[in-house]
Structures are given as C-alpha cells and as structure tokens.
Amino acid sequence: MPFYSGKLLKKVVKSKKQQIKKQKTADYDFIAYFCLDKSVQQVKIMLETKKRDISYQPAGQFEETRFEKIHNVIFESSDEASLQVAEEIANLIRDKQSKGETCVLGLATGSSPIRVYEELVRMHREEGLSFKNVITFNLDEYLPMEKDNRQSYHHFMHEHLFNHVDIDPENINIPDGMVPPEKTKEYCLSYEKKIKDAGGIDFQLLGIGRTGHIGFNEPGSHYNSGTRVITLDHITRVDAGPAFLGIDNVPRKAITMGIATVRSARRIVLLAWGQNKADIIKKTIEGEISSEVPATYLQEHDNCTFVLDEAAGSELTRNKTPWLVDESLEWTEPLTAKAVVWLCSKTDKSILRLTDKDYNDNGMSGLLTQEDSYDLNIRMFNRLQHTITGWPGGKPNADDTKRPERAEPAKKRVIIFSPHPDDDVISMGGTFDRLVQQGHEVHVAYQTSGNIAVSDKDALRYAEIANTIAPSKEAQAIIDAIKAKKDSSIDPIEVRKLKGYIRRGESYAATRYLGLDDRYVHFLDLPFYETGTIKKKSLSEEDYQIMVDIIKKVKPHQIYAAGDLADPHGTHKVCLDAVLEAVKRLKKEPFMNDCWLWLYRGAWHEWDIDQIEMAVPMSPDQVLRKRNAIFCHQSQKDGVMFQGNDSREFWMRAEERNKETAEWYNKLGLADYAAMEAFVRYHF
The missing domain is CATH 3.40.50.10320 (LmbE-like)
Structure with a gap:
C-alpha cells in the first residue's frame, strides 16, 4: 500500500477529479477517490484511525482520459516531483520501522532519480530518517564493469545515496558487473532468490529510456523475464555515450532485473523528466502493450504511477490536443493558437482556408461559439504574422505596436x-x-x-603542435598525461x-x-x-x-x-x-x-x-x-x-x-x- 505525501495526494486527487464520482461528504471526499469499493462508514473509520495507506484503484478500473492506460501525475518541475516521491519513500520506511519490519526498495540509476536521492539524504541528516531497516536491490549494472569505475552503478549509488545514510552495507544489493560469463546464469538466479527471501520489493523506483526500457529490459523483452544478461540497444548506448565520453566506450551488455521481477513489486513509481522523454511516455501510457515498448507492461500493474514533469507529459493527448478530450475546456488565447496550428496540420490547409466544418469535425466547435471561423482565422493569422521580424533588436523609427521588439532605443x-x-x-x-x-x-x-x-585526440594534436613550435616541459607533461589516460580517469587540470x-x-x-x-x-x-x-x-x-x-x-x-x-x-x-x-x-x-x-x-x-x-x-x-x-x-x-x-x-x-x-x-x-x-x- 503506498504512502502519499500531502502534496502528492492533492496531485493525484486533482488528476482523477473529473473522472471519478465523488462522495458528497466534504471532509473525506479525497479519501473516497481511492475507496470507491468502501462504504461511507468505512471511509470515516479510515479517517478516524488516521491511516495513510491510501491505495490507487487498479489501472484498468479508472480512466485519466479515454486515451490513457497508466495512472500519471504531472508536476510543474522535476524538483517538486522528486521531493514528493522522496517523501512517499520516507513515509514507507518510517511506517515499516514503527511495525518492526524491513523495507525493501528497488532502486534505479541515471539522471532521473538523483534529486530523489538528494532529498532522502537531506531527510537523513536533518530529520533523522534512518535506513537501518532498509534493504535495497538495484535494477541493473553494465557488464563488464568494475565497482570502482566512475561509470558503474555501484559507484553511482554510493556517490548519491549509500555513502551518506546509515544503511547496513550488507543490505545493499547491486548486480555484479564482473561476474564471469560461465557463472552469469547461476548469479542471476541467486539475485532473484535474494529478492524473494527479503520478502519481495515494497517500492520499486524506475526511470525510462527512449527505447521504452525499464531497467535494461530492451525492446523484445518477455513479459515473464527474470534477472538476466541482455545486449543493449544501440539507442541506449548512444544515450549513455556522453557519460562514457563516446559511444565506443559504452559496454554492449548488462545484467538487469527482468520485467516479471519489476512487476512483482507491490508499488511502482516511474520518473520521467524533459522533452526528450515525451514521445516514449505517450507510447507507454496511451499505446498497446507490446514487447517493442517494454514499459507498456506496467499497464497491467495495479499500483503503478508515472511521475512526470510538464515537458515529459507534453505529448499526452490531454496536454497536446486537450480539445479531443474535454469539449468544455476554456479556450484561452495560447490554447486557441495551439489548436489552430494543429488543425492546419491535420487538414493540410493554411489558416485562412479553415472552415466551420474543419473546426466542428475535429472537436473544436467550442471555439465557434465565441466568434465565427472567418474572424478567428484572420485573428490567428495576424497573431502569427506579427511574430516575424527582420529586426530582432527592434526596427528604428517604426511603429512597434504589432512588432515583437521595441523600436527604442534604436541601438540596444x-x-x-x-x-x-x-x-x-x-x-x-x-x-x-x-x-x-x-x-x-x-x-x-x-x-x-x-x-x-574536446576529445583527447584533438587535445593531443594541439599539444604536439605547441611542443613542436616551442618545446617545453609543460607541453610535454600534457602530451604524456593524455597518452597515459585511462577511460574512466579524469583529465588533470593542465589538460x-x-x-x-x-x-x-x-x-x-x-x-x-x-x-x-x-x-x-x-x-x-x-x-x-x-x-x-x-x-x-x-x-x-x-x-x-x-x-x-x-x-x-x-x-x-x-x-x-x-x-x-x-x-x-x-x-x-x-x-x-x-x-x-x-x-x-x-x-x-x-x-x-x-x-x-x-x-x-x-x-x-x-x-x-x-x-x-x-x-x-x-x-x-x-x-x-x-x-x-x-x-x-x-x-x-x-x-x-x-x-x-x-x-x-x-x-x-x-x-x-x-x-x-x-x-x-x-x-x-x-x-x-x-x-x-x-x-x-x-x-x-
């Protein structure tokens, strides 16, 4: 059962508000969103006992919109979202502590969870959040990958979390990136057994790759897959390239928890930030379940939430084309402009050629209650026309009423x-x-x-040229440092x-x-x-x-x-x-x-x-x-x-x-x- 912070609960309630019928008692209607199968009296009892274990309805029993198949909550920023997810994890840890139970967390790496880990560390230092009862299992690790390599997930987790909290080192489980090939099958089975022996994962934190992978479960992964060795997709390696200073340095294989392992968690939260995740988020939330987008398997999990920032959720139908979802929406000026541009694309027409029928046939009849299509088209055309200027600093001695920049001062x-x-x-x-x-x-x-x-190759070329023109100890030291550099090492300050x-x-x-x-x-x-x-x-x-x-x-x-x-x-x-x-x-x-x-x-x-x-x-x-x-x-x-x-x-x-x-x-x-x-x- 999940433990929601107050702000996250409000977000969840707001996101469901238009789809789920409320109970009429104002004092507990926020609970009722999640307890439609309970009587009024049962809900009152829940409030009186101050329980915070409010569970989502199974994904298949509600509809964010008619397009969406996974519950999701969109925050204005990734910082705000991360703080709320961290609070949910902390509440779970504390509740387990109060009952004398261990808390089993499945953890992810990558840029998405960094802020969550930072907040958990802050809670440990400033609020006394203890990790003594926490057991962790990480999703994956590159193969081969030494633990002390800066690109290893072992290094990542200790740098961002484990080195800063009071977790027992024996309770930290991260796949071994140096397991010999002949022992990988046995090792993967033992990893699964350790999860089972710990009582299963209470809370699984996930990110998502542009291929739709969760963990390193790349396209083609089976619904019932367990922990195993997998070959990384080219796109995944491209995305990892910057961290490894080039795709050639990215390992081609990894050990990862399987889809079935991830789905066995009692609670799943997937994080996605930024515009570059928007397309795959739309496919995952609105698309059909497919091995080509492994994250779509989460549609069948009954306690999964995608936590997004506005950019990551921007391609969802209710955000991209909300007029297809809600006919009663308020037609603001920015939304009107967005809709008209979309309609032109849909009909393959210019703005001034759009007709009443075009608007009515595409869920935009509400616009025509305010003005007819002729006036609307001219207004939107002029709006766009006024953005064009060959004078980005403003045109001197010109009427700037309808120009994007001011005429004065003439020289800026x-x-x-x-x-x-x-x-x-x-x-x-x-x-x-x-x-x-x-x-x-x-x-x-x-x-x-x-x-x-700048690549080492280019730096070496410049250093050698400099040393040829004016030989020096400094130039030779740079040349020697570049030639001696290892893949995972940091350039010395001179380089x-x-x-x-x-x-x-x-x-x-x-x-x-x-x-x-x-x-x-x-x-x-x-x-x-x-x-x-x-x-x-x-x-x-x-x-x-x-x-x-x-x-x-x-x-x-x-x-x-x-x-x-x-x-x-x-x-x-x-x-x-x-x-x-x-x-x-x-x-x-x-x-x-x-x-x-x-x-x-x-x-x-x-x-x-x-x-x-x-x-x-x-x-x-x-x-x-x-x-x-x-x-x-x-x-x-x-x-x-x-x-x-x-x-x-x-x-x-x-x-x-x-x-x-x-x-x-x-x-x-x-x-x-x-x-x-x-x-x-x-x-x-």
Whole structure:
C-alpha cells in the first residue's frame, strides 16, 4: 500500500477529479477517490484511525482520459516531483520501522532519480530518517564493469545515496558487473532468490529510456523475464555515450532485473523528466502493450504511477490536443493558437482556408461559439504574422505596436548567453549576425569552458603542435598525461585548461567571422562545470555572482539565453537557472525595467509554432554565414563526442530545423523564407 505525501495526494486527487464520482461528504471526499469499493462508514473509520495507506484503484478500473492506460501525475518541475516521491519513500520506511519490519526498495540509476536521492539524504541528516531497516536491490549494472569505475552503478549509488545514510552495507544489493560469463546464469538466479527471501520489493523506483526500457529490459523483452544478461540497444548506448565520453566506450551488455521481477513489486513509481522523454511516455501510457515498448507492461500493474514533469507529459493527448478530450475546456488565447496550428496540420490547409466544418469535425466547435471561423482565422493569422521580424533588436523609427521588439532605443545593448562555446552560433547564428549588422552593442558570454567536449585526440594534436613550435616541459607533461589516460580517469587540470583554450580559440574565430570585436566576448567559466566529468556540481554563490556581475556591467536591453531543457540535470538547464537567478537578484536595478529576456533552443528541439513570439527570417546568404560560423568550432565537427541521438553534424541539424520552421510558416499561409530562427520571451 503506498504512502502519499500531502502534496502528492492533492496531485493525484486533482488528476482523477473529473473522472471519478465523488462522495458528497466534504471532509473525506479525497479519501473516497481511492475507496470507491468502501462504504461511507468505512471511509470515516479510515479517517478516524488516521491511516495513510491510501491505495490507487487498479489501472484498468479508472480512466485519466479515454486515451490513457497508466495512472500519471504531472508536476510543474522535476524538483517538486522528486521531493514528493522522496517523501512517499520516507513515509514507507518510517511506517515499516514503527511495525518492526524491513523495507525493501528497488532502486534505479541515471539522471532521473538523483534529486530523489538528494532529498532522502537531506531527510537523513536533518530529520533523522534512518535506513537501518532498509534493504535495497538495484535494477541493473553494465557488464563488464568494475565497482570502482566512475561509470558503474555501484559507484553511482554510493556517490548519491549509500555513502551518506546509515544503511547496513550488507543490505545493499547491486548486480555484479564482473561476474564471469560461465557463472552469469547461476548469479542471476541467486539475485532473484535474494529478492524473494527479503520478502519481495515494497517500492520499486524506475526511470525510462527512449527505447521504452525499464531497467535494461530492451525492446523484445518477455513479459515473464527474470534477472538476466541482455545486449543493449544501440539507442541506449548512444544515450549513455556522453557519460562514457563516446559511444565506443559504452559496454554492449548488462545484467538487469527482468520485467516479471519489476512487476512483482507491490508499488511502482516511474520518473520521467524533459522533452526528450515525451514521445516514449505517450507510447507507454496511451499505446498497446507490446514487447517493442517494454514499459507498456506496467499497464497491467495495479499500483503503478508515472511521475512526470510538464515537458515529459507534453505529448499526452490531454496536454497536446486537450480539445479531443474535454469539449468544455476554456479556450484561452495560447490554447486557441495551439489548436489552430494543429488543425492546419491535420487538414493540410493554411489558416485562412479553415472552415466551420474543419473546426466542428475535429472537436473544436467550442471555439465557434465565441466568434465565427472567418474572424478567428484572420485573428490567428495576424497573431502569427506579427511574430516575424527582420529586426530582432527592434526596427528604428517604426511603429512597434504589432512588432515583437521595441523600436527604442534604436541601438540596444545585448547579451547572448551561450551555455557551451558554440550554442550561440548553432542556435541563433543568423540573429546574432543580424544584431551585429544592425549596429547593436552585442556581447557574447560563454557560460562554461566546454572543455569536456574536446576529445583527447584533438587535445593531443594541439599539444604536439605547441611542443613542436616551442618545446617545453609543460607541453610535454600534457602530451604524456593524455597518452597515459585511462577511460574512466579524469583529465588533470593542465589538460582541461588546454581543452578550454581550444574551445576559446574556436569561439573567437566564430565571433570574429560575424564581425564582433574581441572586447565584447566574455568567457565566464562558471565553476559548477569544472569537474572534469559529465556530473557537474550544483550552482554556487560564486556562479551566481559571476552572472550578476556581467549583467550589471553591460546593463542590457536584451538578454538571449538557452531554453532547451530536455534534460533537467543538463548544462543548458543549469545555465538557464543561473541566468534566471541573476535576473531575480537584479530585478530592482533601474536598468532591468528596460531589459527583455528571449529564450532560444539548441540543436535538439525547436519551439512549437504556436509558442513562438519572435521569428527571425534568414536569406540563403545568411544561412551560409551561419554555417561558416559553426564550422569555426572544429573540435565539435567530424565525430563530435556528444552526438546525441542524431547522427547529423550540428550545422546540418540547425539548418534543417531552421528550414522546417520557415516551411511551417509558409504552410500556414505566410511568406516563404529560406530559414527562420525562433524565440520565446520570458516574462520575469
């Protein structure tokens, strides 16, 4: 039986409120959502005894919408969600302690549960939460993988949880990544037996991969599979590539709990954060059960909840196209724009060609109760038209009433914050070029050194060139350190500095190409990034102060920052958090009254058309200039270390994305441009 925190309970109740008939007694109707099989008197007794073991109805007995088959709760942020999940786990541990029972937890690794573990550690230190009665079983481990390797899940769990709480080491169970091949079958059977002997898993925490895997149960996994050795899917290895500094270093096999093992847990909570999980979450929650998406097997578990942030839940039908779910919804302006763009795509029509029948046939008749389709179409067309501007800094001496940016001051001070040393040109190179050409005072602030993204091969080449031109002990020491490096080791500081200098040189080459004077280029080297590993430190006061100082120095009228938040623990998200915190601290400064913040997206996603508030068109010549600026970042070309799930080079992705945005505008009935860069304004 699950133990919900107050906030999580409210979320769960809210998510079911429109689907489940309430009891009429206000004092206990929140309990009644989960106790439809109980009488009024039974519910009252539950309240009087103050029980918190409120169970979900089995998944098949309720309907979040007619599309959904797994109960899910969506939070505004992954932080908020993680805190509530941690509280549920803590409540379970405490309740088991009060009964003198052990609490058996199934635990996951990866970026998704990190914040949950951080909160559990905080509860241990500050609230006395004890893990003395806790037995843990981890889902999986790479094979082969030594325990002390920084990429091992043994290392991960001790770094994030076990080293910081009072759990008995004998109660920690993590699959052995060095079990000999001839003993793997026997080992896997023994792992299953240990779970059974412990009484089974009370609470199983899960993440989900883009293949739909839970644990390492890749597509094709059987419903009744147990703990076993499995070959990793290529997509899974691609996603793990950054942590291993390249896909070639990612193991091809792993030991994992099976689907049946996971499903035997009495309570399952799956975490998913970020836009890059949205598609697989939709398939899992709304699709048919299939071995091709192993997570869909959870549809048949009677006590499973998916805990999502808004981005991860964005593709669910009730969020993506809510008019197909609820005919009585409130038609706000943003929702109307979203619906009209979707309708154009569905009917393959431009905005001004949509008819009453198009709206009525696609669940949008409610829109026509407020205005007829002719007026609605014109209003939505004009809304989109007004986002287009060739003057991203504002057009001087022009009526700016219907333009995305202000006309005055005619010459603006601008800061372009770039998380890595190439995000500026990849994400907004055309707009960058336009701002410089139109005479604005443009500053570029590279938030991190980007040193970890430089390969040893490139660093060695530069070190050898330097040593050839001017032989030195320092250059030779760097050469020796690179040649002696092991896969799991961290670069010494001298190597990291060289890699940072390589990125700096490339950045100068790009900004000079776009006509920007070197004195307007700033390298912030925020300390949170400088760990030498994929895992970064939390933002510190030093990071915030660096951000505050650069903004106070420039006093900008415009700030551009990366809003590409696919991974809540990724560098882009952390860098945006740094921007927002700095802006928050400076909001009382007089110059901030005239400062606007525009968010761009990176090489991975673009803003949805209905979200765009400023679209900057590019001519074919400007597309080529942007490409050449990206080419200046040679260390990130031809075999880039962090390729992600797209085999194309960054310049190819950027051009294709900008071209698609322009094509969308054209399909909706607007002008035909070669490419467009898109921005959303952040209101602080």
